[in-house]
Amino acid sequence: MNVNRGKRIRRTPEEARSLILSTAARRLAEHGLDGLSISGVAKEAGISHATIIHHFGSTEAMRAALLQQMTGQLLSDVVEALHEDQLPDEILGRLFTTLSRDGHGRLLAWLALDRQQLEPGENQTAALFRNIIDTIAVDGVDRTDAKLQVLLVATAAMGLSICGDPLAALIGLDESETSRFPGWLAARLQTLKSE
Amino acid sequence: MNVNRGKRIRRTPEEARSLILSTAARRLAEHGLDGLSISGVAKEAGISHATIIHHFGSTEAMRAALLQQMTGQLLSDVVEALHEDQLPDEILGRLFTTLSRDGHGRLLAWLALDRQQLEPGENQTAALFRNIIDTIAVDGVDRTDAKLQVLLVATAAMGLSICGDPLAALIGLDESETSRFPGWLAARLQTLKSE
DNA sequence: GCCTCTATTGACATTCATGTTAATAACATT
DNA sequence: AATGTTATTAACATGAATGTCAATAGAGGC
Structure with missing residues (x-):
């Protein structure tokens, strides 16, 4: 679990999406479908949930992207x-x-x-x-x-x-x-x- | 969906449990695990969610009872x-x-x-x-x-x-x-x- | 150095589910 | 008819998740 004190990390969109999806995949394997909340994924990835919304648009869209991958x-x-x-x-x-x-x-x-x-x-x-x-x-x-x-x-x-x-x-x-x-x-x- | 205007229906504990579990089973088949919230089951059964808590103690206990049945x-x-x-x-x-x-x-x-x-x-x-x-x-x-x-x-x-x-x-x-x-x-x- | 672009975030509003509590009403017993 | 039991409910408090918005801060171009 990354803890960022103050400093922001700015990623390329590809990096961000990749980080999010890999974290989501891990949570899916460990916690099942319930692990796929943007709050949970965001916390585990060390980012804010608003970032996930920014990159995918909605929780459902993030799930769709993960499943497609x-x-x-x-x-x-x-x-x-x-x-x-x-x-x-x-x-x-x-x-x-x-x-x-x-x-x-x-x-x-x-x-x-x-x-x-x-x-x-x-x-x-x-x-x-x-x-x-x-x-x-x-x-x-x-x-x-x-x-x-x-x-x-x-x-x-x-x-x-x-x-x-x-x-x-x-x-x-x-x-x-x-x-x-x-x-x-x-x-x-x-x-x-x-x- | 039962709509009770004012009048209460008082059931025996067995009847109540049976009504709740059969409604829950229907929702499980139709909506999957997400259908097993006490609010959803209660609404579909035409009762208040507090009634379910009264008979089973908690959401998790209701699910356990359903799965055991x-x-x-x-x-x-x-x-x-x-x-x-x-x-x-x-x-x-x-x-x-x-x-x-x-x-x-x-x-x-x-x-x-x-x-x-x-x-x-x-x-x-x-x-x-x-x-x-x-x-x-x-x-x-x-x-x-x-x-x-x-x-x-x-x-x-x-x-x-x-x-x-x-x-x-x-x-x-x-x-x-x-x-x-x-x-x-x-x-x-x-x-x-x-x- | 200044400016632009945008990834990132905190704060906020909203919705939904859970569980508690106290009051109420149905029914049985006397 | 009076009374006790308890199934039922409304109201409330709480917490979690979603999504919006405006402000902030990296990073690259000029």
């Missing part, structure tokens, strides 16, 4: 992960791993629970999924089946990143078993395909 | 659904269907995202899961494998009830395809077992 990051993470290996066999496993890491699933859940529905304009995302499905559906897999596999991977990844730990504890999985979950799922999906 | 409902739903058919083949499909219906998964997600971790004392739930796993693991299935299957079903059900519709749209699944998801998953899990 994070979904962009998620999308590029997925794209990069999928680019590394084009093997159809591994794509779903990769997708699962990326979605369930770094709180990506948690972010999507927040998005979905906060605003009641996700906004349109996610053409890149739709294109990405279409790409994955095309790749999977190549070798004799029914196209609907491919879509359902993707849906399974996506929903499971989201559920895992929200509730994974407590659920695993309830089920009686220890840590080493739980860590095998992504690999296990990927293997099972390949099995499905080769039938 | 809803988790109890979820648990009994699952128990009942599983009791209807003891066939190991159908248990996972049943579990999935029950978890993803009526916003049960959504409730669990709220619980997990609001409080950072689920409270302990869920011995009944743990026992329930152990039961399911025992049933599945009977016919030659590795016990860890059975646990992972349950984890998959639980996480997918949760993810589906949070984000199912927008995800299906992104993937390009139409409604009739999406509705086949539970059956598809159940069939795939049986396939896994019979190998």
